[in-house]
Structures are given as structure tokens and as C-alpha cells.
Amino acid sequence: MSSPSVIPVPPAVAAHARIDEARYKAMYERSIRDPEGFWAEQGRRLNWIRPYTQVKDVDYTGDVRIRWFHDGTLNACWNCVDRHLPARAGQTAILWEGDDPAEDRHVTYGEMHEAICRLANVLKARGVKKGDRVTIYMPMIPEAAYAMLACARIGAVHSVVFGGFSPESLIGRIQDCDSAVVITADEGLRGGRKVPLKANVDAALEHCPAVHSVIVVRRTGGKVGWAEGRDVWYHEATAAASRDCPVEEMSAEDPLFILYTSGSTGKPKGVLHTTGGYLVFASMTHEAVFDYRDGEIYWCTADVGWVTGHSYIVYGPLANGATTLMFEGVPNYPDASRFWQVVDKHKVNIFYTAPTAIRALMREGEAPVKKASRQSLRLLGSVGEPINPEAWLWYWNVVGEGRCPIVDTWWQTETGGILITPLPGATALKPGSATLPFFGVRPVIVDNEGNHLEGATEGNLCLADSWPGQMRTVYGDHKRFVETYFSTFKGMYFTGDGARRDEDGYYWITGRVDDVINVAGHRLGTAEIESALVAHPKVAEAAVVGYPHDIKGQGIYAYVTLVAGEATTEELRRELVQWVRKEIGPIATPDLIQWAPGLPKTRSGKIMRRILRKIAANEHGQLGDTSTLADPGVVDDLVGNRMNRA
Numbered sequence: 001m002s003s004p005s006v007i008p009v010p011p012a013v014a015a016h017a018r019i020d021e022a023r024y025k026a027m028y029e030r031s032i033r034d035p036e037g038f039w040a041e042q043g044r045r046l047n048w049i050r051p052y053t054q055v056k057d058v059d060y061t062g063d064v065r066i067r068w069f070h071d072g073t074l075n076a077c078w079n080c081v082d083r084h085l086p087a088r089a090g091q092t093a094i095l096w097e098g099d100d101p102a103e104d105r106h107v108t109y110g111e112m113h114e115a116i117c118r119l120a121n122v123l124k125a126r127g128v129k130k131g132d133r134v135t136i137y138m139p140m141i142p143e144a145a146y147a148m149l150a151c152a153r154i155g156a157v158h159s160v161v162f163g164g165f166s167p168e169s170l171i172g173r174i175q176d177c178d179s180a181v182v183i184t185a186d187e188g189l190r191g192g193r194k195v196p197l198k199a200n201v202d203a204a205l206e207h208c209p210a211v212h213s214v215i216v217v218r219r220t221g222g223k224v225g226w227a228e229g230r231d232v233w234y235h236e237a238t239a240a241a242s243r244d245c246p247v248e249e250m251s252a253e254d255p256l257f258i259l260y261t262s263g264s265t266g267k268p269k270g271v272l273h274t275t276g277g278y279l280v281f282a283s284m285t286h287e288a289v290f291d292y293r294d295g296e297i298y299w300c301t302a303d304v305g306w307v308t309g310h311s312y313i314v315y316g317p318l319a320n321g322a323t324t325l326m327f328e329g330v331p332n333y334p335d336a337s338r339f340w341q342v343v344d345k346h347k348v349n350i351f352y353t354a355p356t357a358i359r360a361l362m363r364e365g366e367a368p369v370k371k372a373s374r375q376s377l378r379l380l381g382s383v384g385e386p387i388n389p390e391a392w393l394w395y396w397n398v399v400g401e402g403r404c405p406i407v408d409t410w411w412q413t414e415t416g417g418i419l420i421t422p423l424p425g426a427t428a429l430k431p432g433s434a435t436l437p438f439f440g441v442r443p444v445i446v447d448n449e450g451n452h453l454e455g456a457t458e459g460n461l462c463l464a465d466s467w468p469g470q471m472r473t474v475y476g477d478h479k480r481f482v483e484t485y486f487s488t489f490k491g492m493y494f495t496g497d498g499a500r501r502d503e504d505g506y507y508w509i510t511g512r513v514d515d516v517i518n519v520a521g522h523r524l525g526t527a528e529i530e531s532a533l534v535a536h537p538k539v540a541e542a543a544v545v546g547y548p549h550d551i552k553g554q555g556i557y558a559y560v561t562l563v564a565g566e567a568t569t570e571e572l573r574r575e576l577v578q579w580v581r582k583e584i585g586p587i588a589t590p591d592l593i594q595w596a597p598g599l600p601k602t603r604s605g606k607i608m609r610r611i612l613r614k615i616a617a618n619e620h621g622q623l624g625d626t627s628t629l630a631d632p633g634v635v636d637d638l639v640g641n642r643m644n645r646a
């Protein structure tokens with residue numbers, strides 16, 4: 001890649017910076033030299049019931065122990081809501097913009113408090129106690145945030161499942177964490193289309209007999225099935241409940257939520273985050289990375305079903321007393337100007353979205369952007385996948401008109417919050433680089449043997465030490481936690497990402513180095529899609545890889561071997577696509593399916609994915625050494641019939 005230019009902090013931004021370059025350097029240096037002292041101070045941004053005297057207790061070896069502020073007690077909902085009431089009861093907490101541009105709602109901190117207390121009492125009346133798990137399967141409506149915070153208020157552990165997941169996926173996630181209660185809505189609304197959430201829950205619950213309560217928000221008024229005794233309307237139950245609900249005193253290390261995410265092997269794992277460290281980190285990163293200032297309108301376009309929605313729509317902004325915009329719809333409905341129309345309508349100051357959305361909008365040209373003034377915008381953010389310099393520059397020039405810094409924030413479900421990112425007042429930008437580590441974050445690049453690589457280099461991205469927002473375990477499977485993150489490279493957290501560090505110490509995330517793919521910012525395990533495919537009676541074997549896709553970043557390429565005697569028809573191809581959508585959800589829709597009479601395997605039977613990735617990328621000229629294959633002939637067939645010729 002040719003060396004892209006460096007974009008200095010715009011003078012108008014530098015003039016008002018709370019953290020300028022010198023301060024970033026000093027704070028960063030201190031955070032690494034004295035993490036205990038640094039985080040002891042930062043922890044005070046929250047209100048603690050019993051203040052902590054212990055700050056960091058971490059051991060990355062053996063069984064792996066990660067604890068922060070562990071003798072302190074607090075309540076996350078109190079910190080996000082109640083403590084703001086004296087000053088902000090009348091301030092908008094959630095600014096909701098509906099799928100239909102004619103619909104919006106301003107929910108104040110005071111109104112949100114009442115709604116959460118009522119719902120928390122409904123949960124309690126249904127038997128939910130501290131430590132119980134509650135599954136939330138909701139559209140992007142304020143009630144989704146109330147549901148999360150009502151759980152936090154009474155010490156229940158929420159597990160939000162993205163509304164785009166299928167009933168099959170929902171079953172696995174409800175069963176894995178033993179939820180007895182589900183909070184959902186009749187239907188979701190996205191881009192003018194209805195999403196049958198309650199019907200999906202009903203289908204899932206046929207396999208989840210332990211669920212005794214389903215609380216249903218009426219969103220569209222669409223017709224839904226009803227199980228008497230089990231199902232209850234949100235509006236009826238909350239209207240009848242008391243508006244007073246004391247908060248539960250939680251230890252800093254009590255679980256706050258579980259969020260399922262895909263890995264290279266097996267089923268999605270329940271990433272467990274705890275209360276104190278997570279909230280300190282979400283709050284601090286939200287304030288510093290987005291340079292959030294009192295009174296501003298902040299908009300993160302993610303869905304609450306993903307970690308970005310947890311940390312940067314709900315917990316971080318609300319802990320900071322911000323106004324957080326929650327958008328129900330999609331970027332291109334009613335048309336490709338929607339994001340910018342919303343920016344103008346609500347005078348949005350800070351806008352945080354994903355590269356896949358930027359690329360899709362870039363394809364529509366500048367006119368839809370220029371239809372809106374965007375004068376309120378002062379900061380732009382990107383998250384979820386590497387942003388290519390071309391999209392970065394379009395975001396910078398066209399959307400931000402060269403005046404809004406772009407924070408390209410690298411992090412993961414597991415990290416709880418942003419780890420590598422520019423700070424708007426401190427960091428000169430390079431298009432495509434996530435730039436420099438956040439406070440307390442120690443990235444290291446290692447080779448495949450685990451040797452630390454110094455200076456300008458490229459390799460596997462690891463983190464040498466803990467930060468408060470780090471996940472604590474895989475729910476119900478600590479062994480898997482240790483194996484997944486701490487066994488590849490001893491004594492370090494392995495991210496699963498590759499990265500390059502340039503001569504200025506800037507990080508460039510190169511993408512996953514494991515069998516995880518990132519499709520339109522959605523994280524998927526190739527193994528999950530493969531097991532969905534082989535569950536089809538006509539499929540004998542399947543191998544799934546990612547391939548470069550202009551809009552989505554990566555597309556899903558499946559090689560499928562049918563059982564003997566089955567014909568390779570277009571109809572079957574379509575059927576398999578539908579099958580995967582049903583098994584996992586529309587986000588896992590295969591883009592290309594190639595019929596494979598055989599898969600390239602080593603003599604010991606291991607599929608050589610390296611070769612499959614090359615063919616999928618239409619780079620079959622560079623297959624490398626194929627001499628170890630059991631049957632090198634299969635490669636010729638796969639190359640000859642490859643589906644991607646771009």
C-alpha cells in the first residue's frame with residue numbers, strides 16, 4: 001500500500017481539546033507505569049455504594065483471574081439513571097428516531113427512570129432475582145434499553161439477542177444461559193418491513209420449556225400468538241406495577257450481562273461482562289474517544305443486539321448523562337439520505353457508524369449527503385471492521401467536509417470497550433489506521449511462535465495486560481475462555497486479529513487471522529455456517545471462507561459437497577441459502593455456493609482453508625504449496641468452477 005498522508009488535528013479542534021497530544025502521552029505513560037493509581041482515579045467517575053480499596057487483581061497465567069475494583073459495590077442502573085435525576089430529570093436521555101421518519105420520541109431521564117422501575121417490578125413479580133438470566137430479543141426501541149437497565153437494577157444478568165437472529169439461534173442462546181424470562185416485542189420494523197419477533201420467540205420456546213414468562217412490547221400492533229399465563233403485555237404489566245424500585249447492591253465483579261459472539265470453533269460463546277470495571281471503562285472511553293460534552297446529541301447507529309449498542313448506545317452514554325440517539329431504521333430507508341436527514345433533524349453532534357454503511361452510502365454518490373446541511377456534526381466514528389482508506393476519505397471529505405475528526409475505533413465484544421483509537425484532540429489521523437492505544441492498553445504484536453516483534457512490523461495482535469472492561473469468562477465454560485484467549489500465546493490475551501504497526505507506532509488492523517469472518521460488520525464463525533449447511537440432509541460436507549466484498553467487507557463463500565447421487569441444481573443452491581438463513585439468520589446468508597466434488601485435504605484429513613480462501617478471492621494463481629494434499633486434483637476442479645471471477 002502506498003503510504004497515505006497524515007491528517008493533523010484540525011486547528012479548531014485542537015483549540016478546544018480536553019486531551020491534546022501532550023496530555024494523551026502523559027496520561028498514557030502514567031496508565032502503563034501505574035495502572036493501579038490511574039484506574040483508582042478513573043473509578044471515581046462512578047458512584048459506588050461501598051467504595052473499592054482494591055483496584056486491579058489480574059493473573060493471565062494458569063486459570064486466568066481478572067478482577068477490577070473487586071471489593072467495591074455499586075449498581076449500574078443507578079449510575080446510568082438515578083444519579084443524574086437531580087440535574088437531568090428533564091433532559092432527554094434517549095432520543096428515539098423511528099423507522100418511519102414521521103415517528104420520534106424524546107425520553108427524559110425522569111421518564112426513563114420511571115419506566116425502568118416499573119419494568120423491574122414486573123420482572124420481580126415474575127420471580128426474577130439477582131443473578132438470574134433474562135433474554136432480551138427486541139427491536140431498536142427505548143424499551144430495549146429499559147429492559148437492559150431494569151435487569152441491571154435488580155441484579156439480573158441480561159442476554160440481548162440480536163433481532164435478526166433466527167428462532168434456532170435464539171434457542172441455543174436461551175438454553176445456554178438458562179433464561180426463564182424473555183422480553184420481546186410483537187414485531188420489529190426495519191426499512192418498512194416487519195420482523196416477526198414474537199412469532200420467532202414462540203417457535204424458539206417450543207424447545208425451551210424452562211421459560212415461564214414472556215414480556216411483550218406492543219410495537220406494531222400486528223397479530224401475535226399468545227400463551228396464556230406465560231405471555232404478558234409490557235404496557236399492561238408495567239401500568240399495574242409500582243414506580244418505586246430500590247436498586248440491588250452489586251459487587252463490582254457481579255455479572256452485568258452475557259453477549260453471545262462467534263468464535264473460530266463450535267457454538268457462539270457467552271461473553272460475560274461484570275459490573276464495575278465494565279461501566280468505568282464504557283463511561284471513560286465514551287467521554288474521551290467521542291470527546292462527549294454536556295448537552296450534545298450523540299448518535300451510534302449500531303443495534304443494541306451487538307456490543308457496540310451495549311457500550312455506546314446504552315451504558316457509556318447514559319453513565320455520562322448524555323443524550324443518546326437510538327435509531328430503529330436502516331441507512332437507506334426511505335432513501336440513501338436518511339442518516340443525514342436524521343443528523344439535521346436532531347442536530348446530531350457526534351456520529352458513530354460502521355464501514356459497511358459508509359461504503360454502501362458512498363456508492364450512492366454525494367447528492368444524498370449534500371441534501372442535508374450536517375452543520376451540527378463535529379465528530380465522526382467508525383467501528384466493526386477495517387475501514388479502507390477510500391471509504392475513510394469519503395467519510396472525511398464528503399460527510400465531514402474535512403472539519404470533523406474521524407475516530408476509527410478498534411475493539412471487540414470481549415474487550416467491552418474501545419482499545420485502539422485516535423482521540424480527536426490528540427491524534428493526527430491516517431486514513432485506514434485505528435492509530436494508537438487507549439489509556440491502560442498495551443498492544444503487542446507477536447509472530448506465530450509468540451515472539452514479540454518490535455518496531456514497524458506485522459503479526460498477531462495480543463494485549464499484554466488487562467483493562468477494566470475486559471470480559472471475565474465464557475459463561476458456564478471458563479476452560480473455553482482460557483483456551484480461546486490465553487493458550488495460543490502464553491501470558492497474553494490473543495485478539496484473533498492481525499495487525500501491522502508502522503514506523504510511527506500506529507496500528508493498522510488487517511482483519512481476523514482465525515476462522516471468524518466479518519460480514520457487513522457482523523461477526524460470524526465459519527464453523528457455525530458449516531454446521532448449518534451439513535445439517536441439511538443433502539449436504540455431505542461444507543467448508544466456508546470469507547472473500548473480499550466491495551460493500552460488506554467480506555462475503556460468505558461456501559464450498560459444498562453433496563451426498564452421493566444428489567444433483568447440483570440451482571434450486572438446491574437457493575434452498576441451501578434459505579436453509580442457512582433459517583438456521584442462523586439473514587446475516588449469515590451465503591453469497592456464493594460452489595459445488596465441490598471434493599475438498600482439498602491433507603493426508604491426515606485436515607481441510608486446507610488457505611487454498612479455499614485463495615480460490616474464493618480469485619487469487620488462484622497464488623495457491624502456494626499443494627504437494628501435501630491427499631488429492632491435488634480436487635484443486636483444479638475448484639479453480640475451474642470458481643464462483644468469484646471479479
Ligand code: PRX
Nearest residue numbers: 383384385386408409410411412413509523
Ligand atoms: O476483527 C476485528 C473487527 O471486529 C472484530 C470484533 O467483532 P465484534 O466482537 O463483533 O465487535 C465489533 C464491535 C466492536 C475484531 O476482532 N473490528 C472491530 N472494530 C474494528 C475492527 N477491525 C478493524 N478496525 C476496527 N475499527
